[in-house]
Amino acid sequence: MQTRPLGSTGLQVGAIGLGAMPLSLRPSRPSEDDALGVIHHAIASGINLIDTADAYCIDDTETGHNERLIGKALSQLPPHERDKLVVATKGGLVRPGGRWVRNGRPDHLRAACEHSLQCLGVEAITLYQYHAPDPKVPLAESIGELKKLQDEGKIRHIGVSNFATDQLEKARRIASVVSIQNEYSPSCRDPELDGTLAESQALRLAFLPWSPLGGMDSAKALGDGDAVIEHLARRHRASPQRLALAWLLSKGPMVIPIPGASRRESIDDSIHAADLILSVDELAELDRCWA
Numbered sequence: 001m002q003t004r005p006l007g008s009t010g011l012q013v014g015a016i017g018l019g020a021m022p023l024s025l026r027p028s029r030p031s032e033d034d035a036l037g038v039i040h041h042a043i044a045s046g047i048n049l050i051d052t053a054d055a056y057c058i059d060d061t062e063t064g065h066n067e068r069l070i071g072k073a074l075s076q077l078p079p080h081e082r083d084k085l086v087v088a089t090k091g092g093l094v095r096p097g098g099r100w101v102r103n104g105r106p107d108h109l110r111a112a113c114e115h116s117l118q119c120l121g122v123e124a125i126t127l128y129q130y131h132a133p134d135p136k137v138p139l140a141e142s143i144g145e146l147k148k149l150q151d152e153g154k155i156r157h158i159g160v161s162n163f164a165t166d167q168l169e170k171a172r173r174i175a176s177v178v179s180i181q182n183e184y185s186p187s188c189r190d191p192e193l194d195g196t197l198a199e200s201q202a203l204r205l206a207f208l209p210w211s212p213l214g215g216m217d218s219a220k221a222l223g224d225g226d227a228v229i230e231h232l233a234r235r236h237r238a239s240p241q242r243l244a245l246a247w248l249l250s251k252g253p254m255v256i257p258i259p260g261a262s263r264r265e266s267i268d269d270s271i272h273a274a275d276l277i278l279s280v281d282e283l284a285e286l287d288r289c290w291a
């Protein structure tokens with residue numbers, strides 16, 4: 001698989017990453033053995049960027065479930081293979097009763113980071129991202145705590161998620177930010193409109209689209225009944241999902257989609273998007289279809 005730079009980290013990662021969230025959330029959550037099999041299959045297929053978060057769990061009684069799965073999968077690898085992988089996790093959301101609630105308090109972020117270290121079984125987290133700004137906590141306090149954790153060697157690189165351009169600018173005044181992870185897909189093109197995509201590419205930040213196929217339900221129906229998409233899929237002998245990932249890759253050299261997967265077949269399809277070359281005219285057609 002072709003590689004792309006993970007921002008200014010000096011690390012190269014595959015152009016397609018693995019979004020591990022479906023391995024822990026209903027209704028897609030597989031058994032632990034099947035989940036471990038999916039992670040190992042992704043790695044064997046050439047994926048070396050795995051995206052997770054402490055909040056990827058059913059509720060707050062099992063915080064860190066997704067990270068523990070990844071930690072267990074990594075522990076089963078020989079050191080030389082484990083060292084090639086980049087695990088990106090996030091803190092700043094909690095799951096009381098299964099809800100998604102923001103918590104950007106410095107004490108929470110510190111405790112969350114230290115718990116993530118334990119779950120993943122690592123001494124330092126390669127990329128730790130602030131999951132979502134908490135309107136009740138000054139951004140400087142939240143990002144400042146991540147900077148302290150970085151200075152202590154618990155975090156190697158800092159990223160942000162669900163940020164607007166002004167929030168990104170504030171964060172960059174406090175710490176060296178290397179990535180931004182926002183929703184971006186054929187059904188959600190907000191980053192093209194709100195400036196976050198252009199800003200990230202100008203700053204040479206990695207842009208990690210979450211839910212790049214529009215979510216599990218939307219992904220299955222992507223392109224259904226659209227003559228243009230069906231025609232392009234037949235022409236390239238590719239699924240509409242693979243077309244969508246290739247389209248996202250065309251949006252900038254620092255864009256690295258992280259499609260979620262709970263089945264090996266999904267990974268097999270996604271990884272080939274990195275090798276799918278779409279012409280300028282074809283990309284323009286897809287832009288119109290997904291406008």
